[in-house]
Amino acid sequence: MTGPARPARRHRGEEGETLIEVLVAVVLMGVAFVTIFGGMGTAIISSVAQQKVTGADSVIRSAAEKVVGAPYVSCAGGYGTPTPPAGYTVTVEIEYWDGVGAFGPSCPTSDTGIQKVTLTVHATGPHPVRDATLEVVKRESMPS
Template sequence: MTGPARRPRRRRGDEGETLVEALVAVALIGVAFVAILGGIGTAIISSATQRKVTTADALVRSAAEQVVGAPYVSCATGYGTPTPTAGYTVTVEIAYWDGVGAFGRPCPTADAGVQKVTLTVRATGPHPVRDTTLEVIKRESVPS
């Protein structure tokens, strides 16, 4: 009688990877890839949002410079605003000092010589951002 069949002993370097180990490795690589891809997507969206906010801020400041540089017009309806770049709108609202303590609309019969010009830039498109608003107070220059 012969003894039980013996399998040949494997040497240490001959061991292979099991299917489970390979699947776990692929799953870990997939999770890491999804995390990296999500981070890149978030960075792209944040960059686009920041670019829109910066452009809107530049547009509203440019419009304010035009208002400040324009001569005072009694009961003005507008002071000319720059043509906005594509994807942005610029609105101008003018309120008139009533001479007592408040700004209002429409222009009173006697313009008190002070106007509050509110400039608003709105970014349009698929990912709009907050409106950028700037107020400019215009005073009629008094001859000296």
């Protein structure tokens, strides 16, 4: 009577992983790399977008300071378009108080001395962000 078969003994240096163990390890490493690089890409894109939003806020506040500091211009003129840094565009829209209760795009027959200046800053580039808008109400200074 012979006993149960014994597995063949491995000699030193013949130990190692099976093909399935290697494939599982490679797949897990691939998933980890894709997750890490995807997260890094998302972080970079959101960082660029936040920089543009912060830059647009700075540009619009600077433009508003120029409008506030400029002397009042009646219906005949405007406050110009401030020169923004590269990557931004600024538009200026002026509405005039009609003296009754509303602002309108055209100057009333007599200037009431109140204007609403709307500044809009748009950040240009491949990743669009929301435009920044700021309204400034400008009054003609009354003589003392």
